[in-house]
Structure formats: C-alpha cells, structure tokens
Amino acid sequence: xxxxxxxxxxxxxxxxxxxxxxxxxxxxxxxxxxxxxxxxxxxxxxxxxxxxxxxxxxxxxxxxxxxxxxxxxxxxxxxxxxxxxxxxxxxxxxxxxxxxxxxxxxxxxxxxxxxxxxxxxxxxxxxxxxxxxxxxxxxxxxxxxxxxxxxxxxxxxxxxxxxxxxxxxxxxxxxxxxxxxxxxxxxxx
Amino acid sequence: xxxxxxxxxxxxxxxxxxxxxxxxxxxxxxxxxxxxxxxxxxxxxxxxxxxxxxxxxxxxxxxxxxxxxxxxxxxxxxxxxxxxxxxxxxxxxxxxxxxxxxxxxxxxxxxxxxxxxxxxxxxxxxxxxxxxxxxxxxxxxxxxxxxxxxxxxxxxxxxxxxxxxxxxxxxxxxxxxxxxxxxxxxxxx
DNA sequence: CTGTCCATGTAATTCGTTACATGATTCA
DNA sequence: TGAATCATGTAACGAATTACATGGACAG
Numbered sequence: 001x002x003x004x005x006x007x008x009x010x011x012x013x014x015x016x017x018x019x020x021x022x023x024x025x026x027x028x029x030x031x032x033x034x035x036x037x038x039x040x041x042x043x044x045x046x047x048x049x050x051x052x053x054x055x056x057x058x059x060x061x062x063x064x065x066x067x068x069x070x071x072x073x074x075x076x077x078x079x080x081x082x083x084x085x086x087x088x089x090x091x092x093x094x095x096x097x098x099x100x101x102x103x104x105x106x107x108x109x110x111x112x113x114x115x116x117x118x119x120x121x122x123x124x125x126x127x128x129x130x131x132x133x134x135x136x137x138x139x140x141x142x143x144x145x146x147x148x149x150x151x152x153x154x155x156x157x158x159x160x161x162x163x164x165x166x167x168x169x170x171x172x173x174x175x176x177x178x179x180x181x182x183x184x185x186x187x188x189x
Numbered sequence: 190x191x192x193x194x195x196x197x198x199x200x201x202x203x204x205x206x207x208x209x210x211x212x213x214x215x216x217x218x219x220x221x222x223x224x225x226x227x228x229x230x231x232x233x234x235x236x237x238x239x240x241x242x243x244x245x246x247x248x249x250x251x252x253x254x255x256x257x258x259x260x261x262x263x264x265x266x267x268x269x270x271x272x273x274x275x276x277x278x279x280x281x282x283x284x285x286x287x288x289x290x291x292x293x294x295x296x297x298x299x300x301x302x303x304x305x306x307x308x309x310x311x312x313x314x315x316x317x318x319x320x321x322x323x324x325x326x327x328x329x330x331x332x333x334x335x336x337x338x339x340x341x342x343x344x345x346x347x348x349x350x351x352x353x354x355x356x357x358x359x360x361x362x363x364x365x366x367x368x369x370x371x372x373x374x375x376x377x378x
Numbered sequence: 379c380t381g382t383c384c385a386t387g388t389a390a391t392t393c394g395t396t397a398c399a400t401g402a403t404t405c406a
Numbered sequence: 407t408g409a410a411t412c413a414t415g416t417a418a419c420g421a422a423t424t425a426c427a428t429g430g431a432c433a434g
Binding site for chain 1: 191194195197198201218220221222223265268269271272273275276278279280281282283284285286287288289290291292293294295296297299300303306307310311332333334335337338339341342344345348349351352355356359360363364367370371
Binding site: 209211252253255 | 384385386387388
C-alpha cells in the first residue's frame, strides 16, 4: 500500500492538515493517486502512532482546531526504504474495457456512447494537464531534482490521458464501421 | 464494482469453474481486470445467490469435484443494465509515480533502477500483446461483433503498455541527464 | 521425490466507500 | 438566506489482500 508513502511525499513537500492533504489528493497528487478524506484521516492517525509524522495541534477561534502534520525522521527513513524496494506493476481495473468487451451482449451503440463520454472526460483532463505543463514548467530542460520529478509525473499523466483519448477514438471509429457493415448486410439479405 | 460484470462477460464467452476463471484472470481478462481466486470464489457464491449464474456440480474421481458456472437470464439482464449505465473514469493508483515524485527524498539512482525494472516488465507485456494481436487478429478490418470488441480491448492494452514504456524511457533519460548535470556542478564548485 | 496442476475453500486483517455529524465563517 | 469553505471525525459495510489448508495425479 502506498497511500502512506504518497502522504509522506506530499507532507515533505509541505506540512499540512488532513483537510489540506485531502484537497491535494483532489488535484496534483490525485492525478496519480486517489484518496478520500476519510482514508487520509485514518491513515494519518496510524502514521502518527507509528511516529512517521508528528502532529502539532493548533487551536483556532472562529474555525475548528487543526492538526498540522510534518514528516519525522522515522517517516523519512520509511520513505527511503520504500523508494528502494522493488514493487509490482500496478494492478489494472478498467471498467470501460469490460464494457467494450461485453458490448455485443447488450446494445453496442449504448456502449459506444459510454466510450464517447469517457473520451471527452479524458480529453478535458488532458487539457488541464497540458495547461499546467505550459504554466508551471515552461522550460523543462532547465529542471532538476524535485521540480524535475514533479514534471516527469505530470508527463506520465499527459501520456496516459493521451493514450486513453486515442484508444477511445479507435474504439468509436471501429464500432461505427461495424454498425455500417451490419446494416449493409441487413440490406443484402 | 465490476468484478461480477467481468465474470459475467467471461462466463458468457465460455462457462467454467472458479478455478478456470481465476486462470483467465491471469491472462486475457487479467490484462484489464485483476482478480485473485479468493475474490472470484467469493463473488461467484454471491452471484449464485443472486441467481445471476447457475452452478452445475460435477463429481470427479482422481481430482476434486468442481462446479461449472454459466450465466443465467437474470445475469444477462444485469449485464445489459450495467453496460448502459454511466460509469466514472477509473481511479488511478500508480505507485511508480509516487516513487518518481519522491525520488529526491531518497537515492534517485535507486528510483531510476526501479523505473528501469518496470520499463522492462511493460516492454515484455507489450511484446506478448503484440504477439497475440498478430496471431489472433491478422486482419482487423474484417472483424465485427464480439471478435471486434475483443480486439479493441487488446488494442487498449497495447496502447497502455506502449505509453508506459515510453514514459519510463522519458523518465530514465531525464534522470540520467540530471545526474550528469549535478556531477558537472560538483566539479565546478 | 519434488514440484506443479486441479479445485475448493476458511480466516484474519486491512483497505476503500458511503453516509452521517458538527459548527462557525464568508461570500453571493 | 443559502451555499461553500474550513476542519475533524464516527460508523457501517463491502472489497481486497494474505496466509493457511486439503489431497490426489502426474511429470521430470
């Protein structure tokens, strides 16, 4: 499990509260690791017990008290250990592929519509990523260290979304062709 | 959750035992949906209770008895319902990206080595997929219906693995460049 | 005679999801 | 006046992971 490690990486970049982390997991980090606020709170609690992070309680008035977490030395050690550990390739669970593969058991046009929906969502994401790339990393060749690594992860997101958009387009075209062929055969019969 | 739907699709293509399904999830279907035999047995049991599948018990001697499952009408209905339902884009959990993003907190060279390992695994998978493509789908333009849909899912696997290999290469090149730059700066200091 | 294949499962634990709850503040 | 933001959490449930267990057949 890498949620704790994703949190360690994020907290090392900048200490923060569970709430703040949850919002980071809605954007930047969330582009390659999904997590809800409940998962994050639960995990932070456990990490605190393991002394991987320290919590500084800050009483506020006008708004709820908060706990600012920072990575501690044992946490940094754990991260280093994990970074060098060999991991398995990510397990894939791709609903849309299941739907495409099962399309002929239902209405293929409906499945195609679903593919089109996903295509648009991925295209939107791709635009977002490309906008971030342009704005935050205008000169990639000058990057190094942490900034370079952030950029490379973003590049991964761009490549992944692009591949998905292209695949959806391939599927849509092929399925449209299949419908045309079928109706032509109907006409011949 | 789509495990039950992946099972329905697979059982519709060919009835089989839990054990057999587990092996299909190690190959073809497993290329886009991962599942272990425990997950499959548990899910099959539940699906049987819901009458989505029927189980035919076959006593054997010399080897354990087995249950051959087939999709029943309510199961086919459920599949049709699910196929037309709008789903969310898959949630991503990509360990390797977390490692790349955190590389500067450990030894970047070690992380690069891990990226190289993954690159090779993805390249191997890509070769497997391409071999299947050549062997099972020599003339894609002639495909239609179920065979077309199987082919399209395979195409998705090919595109995904290709994108991953290319990304790993980009990461490796950039990280090598970064090391060179750092050591040059060391020399200047 | 060791290991892999067939075939099924239980048990324990962790992880992920969804819903519910609180309560002041700020902005439209 | 109502919605969103900040900030934390509990509770319940469902899903996934990992380990353990059985036992004959057959190949190297």
